[in-house]
Each structure stands twice: as structure tokens, then as C-alpha cells.
Amino acid sequence: MDDMTTTAGALTNAERDILHEVGFADESTRAGTSILADQTMRMALSHDPGVEILPLAQALNTYDFVQGLMFGLVDPEENEHVRLVAEHMHDPLGHFIWVKPGAKVKLPVQSFTLLETPQGRQFTHDITLIDEGAEVEMLSGSAVPASVRKGRHISIGETYIRANATCRSVTIEHWGPEMEVHSYGWSRMEAGATSTSTAIMMSPIRHHASHSVSILDAGASATSQAVVFAPEGTSRVLASEARLIAPGARSQDVTRMVSAGGVIENRALLVGAAAGTEGFLGCDGLKLTDAGEIRAVPSLSALAEGTQLSHEASVGRIDGEKLAYLMASGMSEDAARDLIVQGFLSLSDDQIPASLRARVAAMVAEAKSGGM
Amino acid sequence: MLEIEDLCVEVAGKSVLDGVTLHLPPGELHVLLGPNGSGKSSLLASILGLPPYRITRGAIRLDGVPLTDLPLHERARLGIGMAFQRPPGLDGVSVSAFAEALGAGETLAREAAALDLTDFVRRDMNVGFSGGEIKRWEILKLFLQDPRLMLFDEPESGVDLEHVIAIGQAIRRMVRSPDRQDRPRAGLVITHTGLILRHVAADCAHIVRDGRLIHSGDPQTLFTHIQTHGYSVPDAA
């Protein structure tokens, strides 16, 4: 089944190359693909009967229930950015990805956003529905050609993971160095749903504020890891909130941040709103230079008795003892530093699809020296 | 190979070595004996150039090259390597990533089995290793580096009897064979138990006490002496 929709021209090789850097692979090797470039959905296709991918505007006309999902997790008046995106509510730019009930999708589903026009502005709204008992792996990311340094991107994502569904996702972000990006993600995990997510934010960007809120129902389990790098001139604010609203909900969130002169602020809130819930927040920061700043602010809010919440936070410089240990085998100080930073940012392989591991490792290796 | 003359070392404003003179000829293995806190590890650290030890007087030379002004990694590149007493854990840095960074991936594959560490190549260095595993890894690490002057800080402490044999044999194999450039090696071992000497014979032992090298002599004779008379100078006993 090859069901291609709304493409204003196939992707060029140059576009494919740029996307490849953030995890894109030829659409024939993916269960489904969605590509948005500037103001157009360039690709929305699926090769798997268990997956449907439509431009959101088209999905609204095709399926009545999509209206209920749109702004189902966030109020259109939430803040000025959300309001900006909501202005296009009648003709939204973004995708609707639907993994059908019970579908066990073998190949990954991929979705990417390109900003190709310098000084471009993009306001996008994506909706993802992983239906009951479905299983899927999602790869997503953003990219710009080298010519795009400045630009503005605001995105809203609403993700529904229905009962007993499983979603494993990896996101790789690579925006322009002088861009301003605000990304908002809301997700709702129903009973028994499982999500494992990895976010890789290594590229220079003037300002990126990302906000995410997840709500976890009974027995739902979310594990997320993020690696964040900020060279000089980069400022990243990550605000996240996980609400454990029913017994058995579990969340584990680990963020590792490296500043090579840039600023990173990580505000993470974990709310235990029911007995029998469990959550962990870990934020570790490594500062490579005197310049820059890392602020880690984990907070826990136990609203119910019998919720177990904990956090660990550390921010520091490279440990001199570790450095000396490596140099004692003949490594230069720079090589030893690189190895330590790379180790600090290393992600557990079992959370990353095999097809992406080499790419992810390369991104981490590039970023540590600030060369990306 | 190694010449230490009248070495005085301070750490945190406190003297830890006071006028140590020690000569280690090529091909030989010497033992350092001494009570806890006597300065044995400080001596090895000073040879290698580990922080925070500060040399206040004296000289250290490797084949006539003065070491005291050389930074740590240059001393290592001249051919000094150390099996640490208590190495730090390196989260996220796997044994194989480390070996690759040293350009010693092949050596790792070849030597890991001899030290029963084949399954460790994907593990992070010293993270979650048991006491004995750390000691075996530190020896394997020396194979990767291929140093000419090898410093072993209590290589067998906390190691089970079977693995002491493996470590002893590995140390013998290294010390008694030339390096990749066909130069003879030499070793300096700190040991409290002397167990390691059953597997690799030492040529000379030195007793360190309160930061001073108070006596040198035949290893077996000194061990027997220490067992009855403690860390003292045999003649005076």
C-alpha cells in the first residue's frame, strides 16, 4: 500500500542530505514519512497499513475525531506563542500521524521539519495518535540548510498514547545558529502506555525554549533522556512537567547538559498526584569553560500520599582526577577532555534504534569540541 | 632506567617524601614495602607526575631525561605507566572507547582474555567493577599503553587467589619482555602481602617509612624480617 498525499514536488538530493544528518532515511525504508518544508507538507506517506499520515489540515476534513484531538491537551489561549499557532487553526501546518489500534509497526515512522528560507517563520501544529495496543518507533527532527542562520519557528505537538500502546522515539534537532525556536509538546499517556524517548539537542542556536507537559495515567511508564549542548552564543531553556495522575504511573527523566560557553536552563517538575506512583528526575551539567551557565532546577511535588519522587542534580567542571587518570596513559589533555565529555553525553544504546546509533554517536562526538 | 635522587615531595603543604634516592636498572623489578601512609603511592605519583604532588627538591630521570618539569601525559608518552591503587570511575567512557583513543583496539582484543576481562570491553571504565576487577583492568590498561617503566600500586590487594596468578603472570610477561621498540622494561611494585612475588620474582625491595627510604635489600629476606620485626632496618633489629 503506497498512499502518497499532497506533495509539492519530490525532495531534492540536497534536502535529503540535510535531513539525513538528523536521522532521515529513504522513505522506502520507513513505515511512514512526513516532511514539512517551510510552509508546505512535502511528503506524507505510509507503506504500512497500520500507519496513516496526513497533513493535519486534510486530516481534519477526513476524520471528525481529529477535531477533538486538536487543542485537546492545551488551550489555544495558553500563551502568545500557542495563540500565534492557533490563528491558523482552520488551516494548520503540520502532520497528523495515526498508528492504528493494535498495529505492531516494524519499521520506524519518521517526521522532519525543514526551514529553508533565511529569516523564515514557521508556525506548526502536529498531532500524533498512537492507538490502543499499538507499537511504534518514531524518528523526528529538524534541519536547516547551511544558508539559514536566522529564522523563527514555533511548534505545538500534541501526542496521544492510548491504553497499552508503546512508543519509542528519538528526536534530533539541528536549527540555524541564530534562530529563535519555541517548541511546545503535550502528551497524554493512557493506562498501561509506555514511552521511551531520547532528545538530542547539540547544535548551536541563539535561543531555544522547549516546554513539555506529560500526563501519565494508571500504569503508564515514561522514560526520557536528553543530551543538551550549548556552545558560546547558544541559550536553551528546557521546561518540563510530568504529572503522575493514577496508581502505577512511573516516570524517569534524565537530562545531561554541557556548556562550552552557552547558557542552559533546565526546569523540571515532577508531580505525584496519586498513591503508588514513582518518579525520578536527573539533571547533570558539565561546564567546560568559565563563560556560560548551567542552571538545573528539578522540583518535586507530592500531592498524594504514597507517591515516591526523587531527584539528583549536579553541575560541575571536569573532574581533575579523571582527567589525570586518562592523561596518565599518554592522552593529551584535550583528548582526555573530549573522551570525558563524550562519555558524559553518551546515550544508552538500547534506547536508540540500531539504524540511528552511528549518527547519534557522531553528533555527540562533533558537539563535544564545539565544532558542530 | 629510573634514577631518583634526594626527592622531596609535598602535598597540601605537608611533606610526604623526604630525600628519597632509588635506582632501578633496566630489566629489573623492585618492590616498595612500608606501612600505610608511609609515602609509597606518593612516590609512584611523583614519578608519573600526578597532581597534586609537588616536588620541592631532588630529581627524577628516565634514561637520563629529567622528568620533573614534564607534564603528566608527556611522562606517560616517554614510557611510564601506572596501575592505580584506586582509579576513578569514568561514566560513559567504555573500555573499548578508551582503547580506541589510545590506538590500542587490537591489543585489547588480544589481551583481555588473559586477564579474564573479555566481557568488560563494553563496560564503562571502573564503573561498577569489583575491587579485583579494577586491579585486573589496571594491568590490562598497561598492556594497552605499552609503557617501559611500569608502576604497580598494590596490584594484588583484594584479588582472589586464582586471579592473583593471572595478574602475577601478566606482570611477569610485561616486565620480562621488551617493549614494542625492543627496549627492556622495568617495574616498581607496591605490595603489602608479597603474594605477587610468587609469580614474578623481584630483584630488590625497599622499605619506605615516614616518607624516607630506610633500607634496600633482598625481597624475600626483607619480607621475613618485616613479618617478625615490622618495617624496620634489619641491622638495627
Ligand SMILES: Nc1ncnc2c1ncn2[C@@H]1O[C@H](COP(=O)(O)OP(=O)(O)OP(=O)(O)O)[C@@H](O)[C@H]1O
Ligand atoms: N592528596 C592528598 N592530600 C592530602 N594528603 C595526602 C594526599 N595524598 C597523600 N596524602 C598523605 O600523604 C601520606 C602518604 O600517603 P600515600 O598514599 O603515599 O601512602 P601509602 O604508603 O601509599 O599508604 P597505603 O599503604 O595506605 O596505600 C599519607 O599521610 C596521606 O594521607
Ligand SMILES: [Mg+2]
Ligand atoms: Mg598507597
